[in-house]
Amino acid sequence: VSGPAERSILVGDERWRLWEKGEGEPLIFLGGLRGLPRWPKVLDLLATQQRVIAPSLPGFPGASGHDRLDDLADWVAATLDRIDGCEVGPCNLVGASVGGALAAEVAAFSPALVKRLVLIAPFGLFDDAEPVADIWAKRLSEIPPLLSAKPDALAEFLARPDDVDAIDWQVLLARANEAAARLLWPTGDLGLRKRLHRIQAPTLLVWGSDDRVVPASYAKRFAAGISGWVETTSIAAAGHMAEIDQPEAVADAILGFTS
């Protein structure tokens, strides 16, 4: 896997990392839990056919500023800033988990910005009958199998690069976890249910068959609410972080839907 080109974008006094690779139709990717501590294989596969752009969300690797965001309006505005900063106009938008919740919000608040929408196991809804897991009330040993059906792939994704200080790396991952919690604590319900009808873009819902965080049945709840055309794809042998567990299958599904 060769790395992406990296730029630093400054809007107001917020700065973030922007990764980009590939040519063709632009596709903006918003990362999931832990963000993008490294360039993942799934983006490299997408970049073989499309122009993949991944701006860092506040508090996730490559950006700070999450501690200035207090409510959903702040988060949506910060996400819109990032999409504007990609300077590609209306485009395909892909978000995973926490990034999926924000991608859905963007598609609801600014439908004209999104050509096609891909949500990989997004947060944003909560149903008492089948609650989303509490990912922040777990023993340390319980976390990898909760997030991933292939803990080795997750461990590789989160492994510290040789040239990074061990403490800095721990702080980086802890900050990403905090940033996700800042948006989603305590249940992950953003009130998105009331806005789903505003999503007009054709939408692909991608779910790991073994998602232990946001149950796969949530795809039905999203599909029922979204106004645009909806397709749903189940990824075999994948957990909540399906794009890490099964990058090939997830990339194929996204390319099939957006090409």
Next chain:
Amino acid sequence: MKLLWFHLMPYTDLPDDFTERHPSVWVDIDPSLFDPIRAHGMYNEFMDELEHAAEMGFDGICVNEHHSNGYGMMPSPNLIASTLARRTRDTALVILGNSLALYNPPTRVAEEMAMIDCISGGRVIAGFPVGTPMDTCYAYGRNPSQLRQRYYEAHDLVMKAWQEPEPFTWNGRFNKLRYVNVWPRPIQQPHPPIWIPGGGSVETWRWCAERDYVYTYLSYFGYKAGEATMRGFWEEMDHLGKDRNPFRAGFLQFVGVAESRAEALDIYGEAADYFYNRCLHVDARWAMPPGYASEKTIRARVESQIAKAANLASDARAFDQPSFEDIVEQGYVVIGSPDEVAEQLREVAVHLNVGHLMLLLHFGNMNSQLTAYNTELFAKRVMPQLSGLFEDEWENRWWPKPLAQESTATPREVAR
């Protein structure tokens, strides 16, 4: 020095197999274990014990706040403090305290503490803890990433509400109130003494020093474990150019007094074991909500390599399970004859330089007879050996200034 009597109000009937059958004493503790009729007895015994301590001459009696917690039956310490205000005469009422970020709006704290200050004739000490992760983030659902920001804002709001002479508008980040006008207002002016229960972070020490607040270290693990923290606190005071007035600090200590050390070891073992093994059976799941610890604290933890993962005892438990020998050996509980306890506590106070010692003379499932015995032995035979300490040398600027005795109201006797 000031000697204060602290009650945690633990539920005393957790079953013998509690640690084997239940994951945690906190947050998701099994509700079926709570018997309200037994709690009727416990609450009344516990309040008797606090009142007894006041009668026996302790300088202050302390209550605190916990939620969904089997060892702390005081979700609202203010309720208990208000009854103590009526049933005690001149003892300081130390509310340690109200976790400010949990109150909406936080002016509720300013109101209730002012009420208790009025009822008690100006005897309130106002404690403002951030609160544990279990209480704040899990039981009360507060966002751990916002907790401290909310805490600081709530503090600023409460302090302004007590001191501002006119109604004002608070357009804060988390609280927006068009009209802030706390009524009643506290007797103690400009405000009751402020005590901050804290962990060991440098940020909190500085914050206390800047505002001239008392810093209290409420650890369950005694003076040996607290030594490094208090040394750090005083070094920071030196660094900031503050004096070493011991009344800037408070420290919590479990104590068991008997006629002899052998007797003390005999009679307090069960209660200590109940507290450290049953009451502190806290699932590690609740220990580390993301954002609760600052990045500075995370760095310090990793650098010091104190613990495998953020000071957790293991993957499963937040705290160790010590034997009674460890409990005594490590100084979690100070045990002995009155003279031995006095000597140890004098050493603790002098060595840690703390002018406010908060004593847990009830702990675990201790019954009321044993609590009374411990309290009386302490009051009669330990207290006289300690109470003069620091008093000549230092002024305690952090103690309530109540109304003169002749000005205070006397509650009417109630016919039974």
